Amino acid sequence: MIYKLTGALQHYVWGGQNYIPQLLNIPSKENQHYAEWWLGTHSSAPSVIEIGDKALSLTEFLQQNPTALGEKSREIFGEGLPYLLKILDVAKPLSIQLHPTKRQAEIGFAKENAAGIDLKDPKRTYKDNNHKPEMMIALSDFWLLHGFKKKEKILATLAERSSLAPLAEKLRNQDCHSFYADVMQADQTQLSQWLAPIIKQNHEAYAANELGLENPDYWLRYSMEAMDISPEKLDAGLVCFYLFNIVHLKKGEGIYQEEGIPHAYLRGQNIELMACSDNVIRGGLTPKYVDIPELLKVMDCHEVEPQIIPAASHDVRVFTYSTPAKDFALQNIQYECGETHHLKIQSAGILMVMKGQLNLHSETTALSLKQGESAFITSGSSYEIEGLSEGYAVVAKLP
Incomplete structure (x- = not known):
């Protein structure tokens, strides 16, 4: 089954004012920042799914229809969607940050709960009990910090x-x-x-x-x-x-951020896919609270040689970016007008049209989607993409 899906905006002050509204084809408000567009079930901003003339949160839908996630997903990750898909427009540098391992997150979350620190408290570090490995694909020239350089450098x-x-x-x-x-x-x-x-x-x-x-x-x-x-x-x-690698990604290239690796997005737009978590341990470039003891506990100080994920080849029309992640994978599907792709998904998937327009068919449903629109695809679905104009879509799913 395929359902129309609508994400949620995040208006952080580091965001740009035009890129995301133009991508989504929505009006922008004067002096409003459009930093992120979230597609997923994270409790901070769950997406909304359309079923006939009704709308409900994707979280509620999955509670009512747990088989939509797929057996493998439920076995490994439980009853929630294991990943979160985002679009970011980085107009000002983000804080230097890193993310904990699963075990570190479980311990830290339980400890802060036991201490009675409210989830919205500025001094709260752990917002949930999950790890947050993440990958990103540049939608423009993109600059970031990523891990410590070699010591001699x-x-x-x-x-x-x-x-x-x-x-x-x-x-x-x-x-x-x-x-x-x-x-x-x-x-x-x-x-x-x-x-x-x-x-x-x-x-x-x-x-x-x-x-x-x-x-x-x-x-x-x-x-x-x-x-x-x-x-x-x-x-x-x-x-x-002066300590970290300064990395330049060309449009289409990407990078994977492991747990513990310090990083900071400096400028540009990207697609980001991560485990479903909002655990951020800050390490500077921020007026917000920096928990030094926790930062040093989680920080991976080994020398990093940035590994650039190559851009999707124009000759490979259905391309999956290579990362070591177990919680997510990102597929890039290119199409011309009249070009069709027949696909099957073993886990729940989220498709977003990045450019152009397409028809999406499954055995029982059909949707027409244009740039900026999205769909939720239930586990085990066979579906067809038919390009109505030249473009590409991305699909978040399990590997």
Whole structure:
């Protein structure tokens, strides 16, 4: 069975104002931020499914129709949809963050519940008891931070800037956890000693757009401007531009974020698919609460060589992106006008039309969907996609 599905908007202040409304073909309100579009059952923003002339939350539908998830999904992940599909428009940098393992999330969630910390409390770290591995596919040129660079690269980056040379010496004599803890807990005097000379030195080059985007000095200046960070109130997360990999993804390319890997989205639009969780442990670049002990407990400090997920080939019309995730997989389905694809899904799936228009047929139902519209496909369904104009859709499902 196939049902029309409508997601939920999230209006976080780092979001852009036009991209998501244009993708969804909805009017945008002046001075409103459209940061994310969620498709799934997360309790913060469940999607709505249409059944005839009635509408109910996807969560309620699955409670009433648990077999729609599929036997494998229920066996491994229980009675909920195991993944969450999102569209993001990153106009300002997001906080540096990482996500816990399943076990860490279960322990942390239970501990905060026992302590009586409300789920909406700013000092609450664990919003649920699930892990949150995630993948993303760039919908534009996309820039992000992803994991610690190789130690020799960090040392070289620090040594190139005289004000950061003391940090290089510090890193030579400390393990990564202790080093990062000291950086995150540095006071304003110390942060100013490290960063103020770089800020001053690059003032004219940044204003003249002469700094390359692979240069951490650019992102230091850009983040201060975009996030309204003053030189008198520096954020310790700004130092991370000199410690982490700065990754550039071209449109169509992607990356997988394992548990414990520090990362931050800096600029661009993407499709994001993750385990159904909202557990975020922040590590800087944020005015919000940073739980240093928990951050260091979950942080994976090993050196990371970013593994870019290749873009879907135009010759492979039905393409599944490769990741190690067990909770989700993302399929890219391309079509021309009149082109058809016959598919079968073993788990519950969410399809979203990213470009163009298509007809979606199953044995019992038919839908016509255009760019920005979505459908929920029940487990075991055989279905056909017929392109009405050139474009592509994505399908979130189990691997």
